[in-house]
Each structure stands twice: as C-alpha cells, then as structure tokens.
Amino acid sequence: MRRLLAVGLTTGLAVATLSGVAAADPGADPAHTDAAGAASAIQTADRLVADPGTELIAGPADRFHRLDVDSGMGLHFVSYERSHDGLPVLGGDVVIVTDQAGAFQYAQSGLSEPIDVVTEPTFTAAAAIDTAATTVDGDVTSAPRLVILAWDEPVLAWQTTLLSATDTGMPTLTYAYTDATTGEFIQSHDQTRAGTGNTWYNGRGGTIEFGTTAQSGGYVMRDPNRPNLSCARQGGSPYTNTQDTWGNATGDDLVTACVDAMYAAGVLWDMLADWVDRDGINGNGSAYPLYVGLNVQNAYWNGSSATFGYAPGGQLVPLDVVAHELGHGIFQTTPGGSGGGNETGGLNEGTGDIFGALTEWYDGQPDDGNHDTPDYLVGERADFLIRDMANPAAKGHPSCWSSSIPTTPVHAAAGPINHWFYLTAEGTAAGGPGVPGSPTCNNSTLTGVGIDNAGKVYMGALMGKTSGWTYTQVRSAALNFAASSPVFATCAEYDAAKASFDAVSVPVSGSDPVCNK
Numbered sequence: 001m002r003r004l005l006a007v008g009l010t011t012g013l014a015v016a017t018l019s020g021v022a023a024a025d026p027g028a029d030p031a032h033t034d035a036a037g038a039a040s041a042i043q044t045a046d047r048l049v050a051d052p053g054t055e056l057i058a059g060p061a062d063r064f065h066r067l068d069v070d071s072g073m074g075l076h077f078v079s080y081e082r083s084h085d086g087l088p089v090l091g092g093d094v095v096i097v098t099d100q101a102g103a104f105q106y107a108q109s110g111l112s113e114p115i116d117v118v119t120e121p122t123f124t125a126a127a128a129i130d131t132a133a134t135t136v137d138g139d140v141t142s143a144p145r146l147v148i149l150a151w152d153e154p155v156l157a158w159q160t161t162l163l164s165a166t167d168t169g170m171p172t173l174t175y176a177y178t179d180a181t182t183g184e185f186i187q188s189h190d191q192t193r194a195g196t197g198n199t200w201y202n203g204r205g206g207t208i209e210f211g212t213t214a215q216s217g218g219y220v221m222r223d224p225n226r227p228n229l230s231c232a233r234q235g236g237s238p239y240t241n242t243q244d245t246w247g248n249a250t251g252d253d254l255v256t257a258c259v260d261a262m263y264a265a266g267v268l269w270d271m272l273a274d275w276v277d278r279d280g281i282n283g284n285g286s287a288y289p290l291y292v293g294l295n296v297q298n299a300y301w302n303g304s305s306a307t308f309g310y311a312p313g314g315q316l317v318p319l320d321v322v323a324h325e326l327g328h329g330i331f332q333t334t335p336g337g338s339g340g341g342n343e344t345g346g347l348n349e350g351t352g353d354i355f356g357a358l359t360e361w362y363d364g365q366p367d368d369g370n371h372d373t374p375d376y377l378v379g380e381r382a383d384f385l386i387r388d389m390a391n392p393a394a395k396g397h398p399s400c401w402s403s404s405i406p407t408t409p410v411h412a413a414a415g416p417i418n419h420w421f422y423l424t425a426e427g428t429a430a431g432g433p434g435v436p437g438s439p440t441c442n443n444s445t446l447t448g449v450g451i452d453n454a455g456k457v458y459m460g461a462l463m464g465k466t467s468g469w470t471y472t473q474v475r476s477a478a479l480n481f482a483a484s485s486p487v488f489a490t491c492a493e494y495d496a497a498k499a500s501f502d503a504v505s506v507p508v509s510g511s512d513p514v515c516n517k
C-alpha cells in the first residue's frame with residue numbers, strides 16, 4: 001500500500017539533507033535571479049550577432065549560435081560560437097556583455113581579423129587520420145571534422161579525435177589538427193585535464209587528479225568526460241585558474257573542497273560504470289553540478305545539484321558524503337522517481353549511504369591515516385559520523401524494519417536498508433578494517449557476497465523502483481533482479497540478499513520470487 005503522510009512528504013524536487021538537521025536557505029545572488037534582465041541581455045546580444053559589423057570582427061559568411069547566458073557582479077554575459085561558410089570556427093567565439101538591464105556594454109571576440117580562408121580541403125580526412133595517428137598517442141575515435149582553426153592565424157584544418165589513457169588510467173581525449181590545405185600537422189591538445197589538486201581528505205599531504213577543461217587563458221573546474229560535473233562556490237560559476245593545479249590542502253579552503261568533491265564524484269561515476277553498469281549519475285551519461293561553501297553543518301541535494309557545507313574536520317566533501325548527495329540523483333532518475341512518504345524517504349537516504357560505501361570501497365584508499373579508508377560509516381572522514389550501516393542502532397537508528405518505519409524520520413528510516421546492504425555485502429562476521437561485524441534481528445549467521453555484488457543487487461532493485469517505494473517492494477525488486485539478471489551465474493547473491501532481508505525483518509508481500517540457476 002502506498003502511504004501518503006502529511007509530515008515528511010517528499011517529492012522529486014524536495015531538498016534532501018545529509019543529516020536530520022534542517023539546512024539553511026542557501027540564498028541566491030540577486031544578479032542570478034534577474035531573469036528579466038537576462039532575457040533583455042539575450043535580446044540585445046541576439047540583435048548584435050544578427051548584424052555584427054566590426055564589433056565582432058565578422059564577415060558576411062559568419063553566423064553565430066548562442067550557447068549560454070551567465071550573470072554575475074552586475075553584468076550579463078551572453079556567449080556564442082561562430083561558423084564561417086557553415087564550418088565551426090574554433091577560436092571564433094564571442095561574449096557579449098550587457099548591464100543588468102540588458103544594455104550593451106562590450107563584446108569579447110576570439111578573432112583579431114576577419115576570416116579569409118579557402119573552405120574546400122586539398123588533403124582528405126584519411127590523410128589527416130594518418131598524420132594524427134603517427135604524431136599523437138591514442139586511437140582515432142571518429143571521422144575527422146573539417147573546421148577553421150582560428151586560435152592563431154585562421155586556417156582550414158581537420159580535427160581528429162584520439163582516445164588514450166594517462167599513466168594513472170584516466171581517459172584522455174586529444175584533438176589533433178592538420179592543415180587541410182598543406183597536409184601539415186599543426187598542433188594537438190588534450191581535452192581532458194587531469195587537473196592536479198592538493199587534497200585534504202584523499203591522501204593528505206599529496207595530490208589527486210580530477211577532470212578539468214582547458215579554456216582561453218587557463219582551466220575551468222568542469223570535467224570534460226563526465227558531462228555536467230563541475231564545482232563552484234555556492235551561487236558562483238565553476239572555479240577557474242591560470243594553472244591546472246588547484247587548492248592548498250587545507251580543510252577550510254573552498255577550492256580544495258572542490259578538488260575533493262570533483263574527485264569523489266569521478267570515483268562514483270567510475271564505480272557506477274564498472275560495478276553496476278550505470279552510465280553517469282542520471283543513467284544517461286550526465287552528472288550534476290557541485291557547490292561548496294554552504295555555511296551550515298550539512299550537505300544537500302536539491303533535485304538538480306548538490307551543495308556542501310562544513311563539518312568539524314573540514315568542508316563536508318569526503319567520498320561518502322559527495323556520493324550520498326549524488327546518490328539522491330540516482331534515486332531520482334531511476335524509475336518511479338523519489339516521491340513518497342517517510343519510508344520512501346528513508347530508502348532514498350539509504351540509497352545515498354549505499355553509494356557512499358560503494359564509492360569508498362571502489363576507490364580502496366590505503367589505511368595510513370592520511371586517506372579515506374573504506375568503511376560502512378557515513379561522514380567519519382570529516383569527523384562527522386552520522387550513520388553506521390553495520391549497526392544503525394549505534395547512532396540511535398533502527399537496525400530492523402518495523403511497522404513504525406513509515407512514521408520514522410527519513411535519516412533514521414534508512415537504518416534497515418543500510419543494515420541489509422551491509423549484511424548482503426559482508427555477512428555477520430567481522431572482517432578486516434572497515435568490516436566490524438554486524439548483529440541481525442533474527443539471530444541468523446550470514447555470509448556476504450562482496451560489496452560489488454551487493455551493489456549490483458541494489459542497483460538492480462533501483463531499476464525496478466516504483467513511486468512511493470516501500471521496503472517490501474525493495475525486497476521484491478531486489479530478489480526479482482537477482483533471480484533474473486545474467487550478471488549473477490548462481491543464486492548465491494539472491495540467497496544472500498534474501499537472507500539479509502529476513503535478517504533485518506523486511507516482510508514479504510505474498511511470496512518471494514524463485515531463483516533457478
């Protein structure tokens with residue numbers, strides 16, 4: 001039965017916090033909410049690009065395509081890319097800037113002189129592939145694209161894309177350019193930035209790599225291989241830097257917080273692809289923007305981005321907290337969305353905690369005191385331990401399902417699903433570091449199937465989610481998945497999941513599905 005409760009009703013767009021403490025209104029920069037001014041700025045800018053004249057250094061064959069409007073510090077910034085004779089002009093982009101009311105102030109053009117090139121290639125795309133492949137590391141991923149390369153003197157060029165990996169295994173896209181008129185190699189550049197960040201949580205005293213993007217004059221904290229993953233101060237645009245080295249490795253520094261947040265989101269993304277066959281956070285190849293610097297001891301998900309405050313141990317961006325917030329994005333974008341009462345809300349919170357644990361174990365950082373060692377605790381790396389999946393009761397949360405769960409606050413109502421996940425992954429006996437052993441609600445003794453397999457079972461359950469999800473429905477969805485999915489060769493995962501549901505007192509609706517493998 002679907003229960004709708006007046007108290008604690010959640011919707012897909014509800015703010016979901018990390019702990020039960022209410023988050024403050026994050027506030028908004030007034031310039032960002034001046035929608036009328038932004039619309040007026042777009043009108044002004046669109047008029048200018050329709051008749052660009054000398055302001056934009058454009059000839060009659062040039063056309064402009066609007067990309068975005070950003071607002072800040074009293075101005076609107078309307079950006080465009082340019083084509084010439086139908087060919088993309090790399091370096092031909094313009095930004096038209098207006099005041100808050102939309103009156104033209106100035107324009108930035110990437111060109112210093114009008115384009116004057118022959119637009120018919122002399123050398124073929126096949127020749128460009130040969131040249132690129134002998135000059136640049138990696139495999140050619142697609143047919144070369146004819147462009148006008150205008151970062152310097154404009155030339156007609158073939159852009160060839162190659163994929164390789166850094167020595168730390170990070171995928172790297174390289175664009176190679178060959179002159180389409182002379183056949184000569186011009187240059188190449190990496191699209192992927194293995195930005196180097198000075199970390200606070202993930203190897204204190206050392207550096208980590210995360211995705212950044214090169215742009216005019218430097219770099220921006222935007223991951224080119226994980227669309228929509230960026231990091232900014234609350235209400236701001238993604239951080240930029242002239243160098244691709246970021247942060248100062250102190251716990252209160254917000255750029256350092258973004259280093260750790262970008263890193264965590266990247267590990268979650270990779271874990272999803274590697275362990276549970278999910279394409280991006282939203283299942284469709286996309287992530288969500290991250291914001292740091294909220295002035296409360298909490299973190300939250302608002303339906304389209306995640307915002308992080310602070311904790312006793314530093315900014316609140318360790319692996320499990322970042323993955324928890326983005327886990328709400330997974331819950332929201334799996335079937336049925338995130339609508340429902342406290343029981344569904346508890347499952348939503350547990351989903352965040354489960355993805356937090358999966359992210360820590362996937363990363364497998366060493367136990368040396370400087371790293372975020374894998375565990376089934378939530379928030380411990382920021383000295384902000386709020387939940388214990390092996391033993392929810394240790395933090396005052398229910399370890400066992402009961403009929404009072406539908407009226408239990410959502411962060412506490414995560415207890416039984418967290419406990420189920422722990423038992424499915426690890427069983428009841430204590431293991432190595434991070435695996436403390438776990439009591440059951442029915443005094444059973446269980447053997448786990450490993451966190452990667454527990455993750456597959458739970459992701460499979462999420463893929464069968466329906467709105468207003470209940471623990472009983474999770475049991476059905478998880479066991480149907482484990483019994484049916486070819487990722488499991490035997491019924492071992494089904495058996496472990498089923499025994500763990502029994503061990504945390506989740507009732508069966510009718511009868512469990514049968515596993516025959």
Ligand SMILES: [Ca+2]
Nearest residue numbers: 279283284285
């Ligand atoms: Ca997909």
Ligand SMILES: [Ca+2]
Nearest residue numbers: 372373374375
């Ligand atoms: Ca940890």
Ligand SMILES: [Ca+2]
Nearest residue numbers: 320377378379
């Ligand atoms: Ca943890």
Ligand SMILES: [Zn+2]
Nearest residue numbers: 016017018352
């Ligand atoms: Zn949450």
